[in-house]
Amino acid sequence: MPFSDGDFVKVDYSAWRAADNKLVYTTVKSVAEKEGSFDSDTKYAPQLIVLGKGNAIKGVEEAIRTMSAGETKKVELEPKDAFGDRNQSLVRVMSVADFKKRDIDPQPGMQLDIDGSAATIKSVNSGRVIVDSNHPLAGEKMIYEIKVLSKLEKDEDKVKAVAEVYDLVPDAVEISGGDVKVVFGEKVEKGNVYLINKSNFVNALMRYMDKITKLSVVEEFSRNKPLEKK
Secondary structure (H helix, E strand, O other), X not given: OOOOOOOEEEEEEEEEEOOOOEEEEEOOHXXXXXXXXXXXXXXXXXEEEEOOOOOOOHHHHHHHHOOOOOOEEEEEEOHHHOOOOOOHHHEEEEXXXXXXXXXXXXXXXXXXXXXXXXXXXXXXXXXXXXXEOOOOOOOOOEEEEEEEEEEEOOHHHHHHHHHHHOOOOOOEEEEEOOEEEEEEOOOOOOOHHHHHHHHHHHHHHHHHOOOOOEEEEEEOOOOOOOOOOO
């Protein structure tokens, strides 16, 4: 049965650049190993996609909508359905001095945040730095192999899945009507990384689950467990 807006779907997928068949991302460890791109620092795990909420590119979401749990499909996407067409207005010239003011030594290929936008340094020459704020895969045709693993039906499972996206594991999730309470127990480290992840989790959960009218986050601390220091 096709999926629809608001459905929580767990998927595995791999993405190749069509021009050279180079793997650019995968959730599957065996695929990364086969393609020679395995990274021990990368977490290979199924991804959560909430249809209609913008957390997947257009072509992938459209493909999933036509699939069923357990089905695998391979699709080729035009740039407009992947990472968009290239926009030349997003390419600009900056001076090396602009980067020195930020304590940055600009190097080709470096990816960084410039004035709130993700950008890639394309070249550095004679004191001039070419900066491209297009997505690195903008203008590229993409090939995706998608496997739909499951559709989450229970609200408690949906809450836990969103928490997992941000490396959080609730000790308990309690739901009553539109009221949701999420408990992070004393075993959860509550340093700076946790604070950022918790904020992202709260924002995402409120955006993904329209039925929530009130969200409470309960944090438990133990006198015998010191706070994480970062």
